Amino acid sequence: MLRPMNTQLQSAVHAAVPRAVIDALAPPSTLDIDRRPLERRAEALTPAALQLLTSLHRRFNGRRLELLAARQRRQAELDDGRLPEFAATTAPIRASGWRIAPVPGDLIDRRVEITGPVDRKMIINALNAPVRAFMADFEDSCSPTWENLIQGQVNLSDAIRRRISYTDAASGRSYRLNPKTATLMVRPRGWHLPEKHVRIDGEVVSGALFDFALYLANNHEALARNGTGPYFYLAKLENHLEARLWNDVFLVAQDELGIPRGTIKATVLIETILAAFEMDEILFELREHAAGLNCGRWDYIFSFIKKFRNRRDALLPDRSAVTMDRPFLKAYTELLIRTCHRRGAHAMGGMAAQIPIRNDARANEAAMTKVRADKLREARAGHDGTWIAHPGLAGIANEVFEGVLAGPNQLHVLREDVRVAPADLLRPPEGAITEQGLRHNIRVGVHYIESWLGGAGCVPIYHLMEDAATAEICRAQLWQWLRHEACTADGKPITPDRFDRCLGEEIERIHGEISSARALAGMFPTAARLFAGMVKSETFDEFLTLPAYELLG
Numbered sequence: 001m002l003r004p005m006n007t008q009l010q011s012a013v014h015a016a017v018p019r020a021v022i023d024a025l026a027p028p029s030t031l032d033i034d035r036r037p038l039e040r041r042a043e044a045l046t047p048a049a050l051q052l053l054t055s056l057h058r059r060f061n062g063r064r065l066e067l068l069a070a071r072q073r074r075q076a077e078l079d080d081g082r083l084p085e086f087a088a089t090t091a092p093i094r095a096s097g098w099r100i101a102p103v104p105g106d107l108i109d110r111r112v113e114i115t116g117p118v119d120r121k122m123i124i125n126a127l128n129a130p131v132r133a134f135m136a137d138f139e140d141s142c143s144p145t146w147e148n149l150i151q152g153q154v155n156l157s158d159a160i161r162r163r164i165s166y167t168d169a170a171s172g173r174s175y176r177l178n179p180k181t182a183t184l185m186v187r188p189r190g191w192h193l194p195e196k197h198v199r200i201d202g203e204v205v206s207g208a209l210f211d212f213a214l215y216l217a218n219n220h221e222a223l224a225r226n227g228t229g230p231y232f233y234l235a236k237l238e239n240h241l242e243a244r245l246w247n248d249v250f251l252v253a254q255d256e257l258g259i260p261r262g263t264i265k266a267t268v269l270i271e272t273i274l275a276a277f278e279m280d281e282i283l284f285e286l287r288e289h290a291a292g293l294n295c296g297r298w299d300y301i302f303s304f305i306k307k308f309r310n311r312r313d314a315l316l317p318d319r320s321a322v323t324m325d326r327p328f329l330k331a332y333t334e335l336l337i338r339t340c341h342r343r344g345a346h347a348m349g350g351m352a353a354q355i356p357i358r359n360d361a362r363a364n365e366a367a368m369t370k371v372r373a374d375k376l377r378e379a380r381a382g383h384d385g386t387w388i389a390h391p392g393l394a395g396i397a398n399e400v401f402e403g404v405l406a407g408p409n410q411l412h413v414l415r416e417d418v419r420v421a422p423a424d425l426l427r428p429p430e431g432a433i434t435e436q437g438l439r440h441n442i443r444v445g446v447h448y449i450e451s452w453l454g455g456a457g458c459v460p461i462y463h464l465m466e467d468a469a470t471a472e473i474c475r476a477q478l479w480q481w482l483r484h485e486a487c488t489a490d491g492k493p494i495t496p497d498r499f500d501r502c503l504g505e506e507i508e509r510i511h512g513e514i515s516s517a518r519a520l521a522g523m524f525p526t527a528a529r530l531f532a533g534m535v536k537s538e539t540f541d542e543f544l545t546l547p548a549y550e551l552l553g
Contacts, residue, residue, distance in 0.1 A: 030054075034146050034197035044153035044214055048257075053213035055256060057200045060249055064191055064206055067242050071192075071542075074238070074274070079310050084277045085422050090240070094280045099344040100290040101262055106183045106228050107133075107291050109408035110346055110385035111401040112394055114182070117141045117458045118152030120166045123159050127181040129391040130398060134182040138211040139189045139235045140299070140468040141458035144545075145552050146197045148455060153214050160184065160222045183228060185267070188212045190236035191245070192543060212249070220259055230259075231291065232266045236299065238274045240281035247286050262288045267348065271296025271469075272303040276332050276425055279339040292346030292384070295333050297324060298353075298469035304328075304428070305476040309540050312484045317431025319441065319473050324350065324377065331424035337382040338415040346409060349378035349386035353464045356392040367463060372396050379404035382413035389458075389465035432489040433481060442499075442531075443506040445474035449544070450527035453551055468545055475544055478535045496536055503532055526551065 031054065033045065078084075086094070113133040116122045126134040136156055142148060158164035159177070166175040188211035189195075195210040216230050223229055237243055250264045268275075268282055270293050275282060283290050301322055308314035316322055324333065333349075340347035352371045357364035371393055378386050379401050388397050404410075444461055448471040451459040459466050480486075481494045488494065507528055511519040530548060534541050541547060 030201045032199040032202075036146060038147055038150050040154045041150050043157065044150045044218070046214075046218055049214045049217040052217045052253060052256060053198070053205065053210060054200055056209045056213055056249055056253065057203070057205050059252060060209070060245060061203060061206060063245055064208075067245060068192060070241075071238055075307065078307050083422065083426060084274055086277055087281075090278070090281045093284050098284065098287065100283060100287045102344075103265060103291050103346070104229055107231065107265060107346070110292075110348065111405060111409075112388060112397040113185075113348070113385060114388050114391065114394065115141065115187075115351065116389065118148070118155055120151075120155045120158075120164065121168070121175055122458075123155050124164060124166055124175040124177060125391060127159060127184065128178045129182060130394045131182050131388070131391075132385065133185055133231075135185045135187055135233050135387075137187045137458075138207075139187045139193075143452045143455045143457035143552065144189065144193070144195075144207065144549065145455050148457075149195075149197075149211070153218065156184070156186065156215060157218055157222075160219050160226065183231065184223075185231040185233055186211070186215050187233040187235055188215075191242060192236065193545065193549070196549070209249070213253070216253055216264075217257060220257060220263075230264050232264065233294070234266050234268045235296075236271060237268055237282060238272045240278045240285050243268065243282040243285040247289060250289050264289050265291040267292045267294055267346070269294045269296035269299070270332070270336055271299035273300065273307050273425070274303075276300075276335065277422070279336060280343070283339070283343050283345055287343075290343075290345055292348055293336050293340050294348035294387070295336055295350040295383075296469070297329070297350035298467075298473060300329075300332065302469060302472040302476055305473065305480055306540065306542070308428075309476070309480050309483070314428050315433070315480060315484060315486055316428055316477060318434055318437030319470075319477065320437065321431040322429060324374065326429040328425060328427050328429060331420045333378075333383075334381060334415060334418045335420040335425075337413070338418040340384075341382065341411050341414050344411060346384040346411070347382065349375070349383040351387040351389060352393055352397070353389050353466070353470065354393065355390040355460055355463055355465055357463050363463070368393075368396060372400060375400040376404075379410075382410050382415050384409040384411065433486055433494075434489050435492075438478070438481070438488060438494060439502055439506055441474035441478050442503055443510060445471050445478070446503070446507060446524065446527050446531050447510055448474075449531055449548060450522050450524050452545075452548060453523045453527060472544055475531060475534055476540075479537070479540055482535065499535065500532070503528060 110132050112131040113135055114126045114129050114131045115135040115137055116126050118136045118138060123136060162177055164177060189207035191208055193207035194204045195207040196204055198205045198210060220230055234246055251261060254261050254263060266286055266289050270276055270279060279293060305316060337347040352374055354367045354371050357367055375386055375397050386397055388394060444466060447461055448459055448466050457467060482499060486494050507524060534544060
């Protein structure tokens with residue numbers, strides 16, 4: 001049953017969207033959009049984009065909500081002690097010899113990809129970087145303010161049409177695209193995130209469908225003229241049914257826009273522990289549109305903590321000690337490589353979050369040595385490419401992969417030696433929980449949330465590029481350590497009182513590290529209250545970005 005709009009919302013529609021757009025939607029008077037007069041908003045909220053969004057919402061939002069409810073039921077099973085396993089019902093898919101459809105020419109070589117938010121300067125620098133692809137991110141590295149989302153769509157459209165430029169107000173430096181640029185890919189938000197600024201038939205729309213529909217409808221023709229296509233990264237899927245939903249969205253969207261089926265290509269981030277048990281099935285569901293899988297390492301670690309949060313035997317040590325050579329992560333990455341290459345799909349490595357340290361040569365050398373070792377591990381294991389967060393790492397990543405790859409990828413490296421049992425994926429690493437790790441989690445978590453609430457979703461903190469995924473690890477570990485009364489290496493228990501004391505001291509430290517103007521003008525009290533409330537809550541918040549989103553304009 002359709003719900004009528006109230007007067008305020010009806011006024012918002014008329015102020016925000018041309019009358020012709022409203023008339024084009026059926027039934028009428030069902031589209032409510034935030035009315036703020038953002039610059040160039042009409043170029044993002046085009047009739048074609050809103051028509052596609054409306055169609056996709058009406059067809060698929062019910063299924064999306066059902067799948068989110070199924071996540072909660074699955075979590076209840078995990079809480080009751082039922083562990084993940086490779087499902088017997090999908091064994092025929094894993095056993096048969098199917099392969100994905102061929103990928104386009106500009107996705108054959110993906111040895112180094114850079115990721116980052118959709119702000120104008122970042123898009124130019126990333127597309128100009130000496131990498132094969134740039135993943136423009138509406139998810140973990142984007143604070144989803146209405147202005148960021150609309151401007152991000154405008155920025156991407158400008159980049160595709162090569163009319164993007166940026167002038168730094170402070171330095172006067174101008175930025176423009178080079179003649180040759182990286183292949184553009186886009187990551188919409190995950191299925192769990194809403195877009196509160198748009199309602200259709202009285203329902204809040206999906207952030208994923210909003211990001212996807214606007215980008216595809218507004219740019220598919222220009223992308224085709226450029227000899228490329230609409231390429232996506234899909235975030236935080238937990239099972240093959242969620243992949244099937246995306247595939248059905250792709251089919252409907254291509255049909256409605258008159259795009260040949262299979263034009264859309266998607267790489268899925270395997271960044272949840274449950275998805276690690278369904279890699280074959282996820283690729284199978286998307287096989288007409290699949291381009292590969294990616295080891296989303298930070299969210300994967302967060303997912304491990306989240307899914308097994310009620311198990312004392314699943315406590316993880318300090319975040320800095322959970323490295324990719326740990327057996328449970330090594331098993332996950334090798335299984336991904338074997339699965340992908342058997343199916344003709346690219347196996348992408350994880351993110352190097354380090355950034356160059358300009359004022360400390362020794363520290364910078366140590367950081368770059370870590371990057372080199374990490375990328376060498378990935379290349380030798382059989383990955384076809386890797387992720388970096390800063391253009392300054394491109395040289396190292398390219399050098400490492402060029403030294404290992406004999407061609408554009410390593411699809412011929414089948415890794416038939418890999419045998420992974422459920423226990424291999426579920427065995428938590430050993431290691432210490434330290435006072436330093438406790439305090440670091442508090443400091444990074446609060447610092448990141450403050451920046452996120454201020455509109456910045458990708459933040460350099462202590463020479464690492466932090467995003468929502470790494471902040472999630474911080475608060476999830478603290479919640480788990482508190483809940484299970486874990487002790488630090490000195491034998492002292494982690495209690496609410498100890499957390500509160502450390503929180504106050506770490507906020508003082510943050511204030512000492514930043515400018516006084518920012519400390520006064522920032523949202524640190526709000527960030528600290530939100531962070532502390534989530535860490536000390538009796539129940540675990542599935543994502544910190546959900547309650548934080550309610551505080552965004």
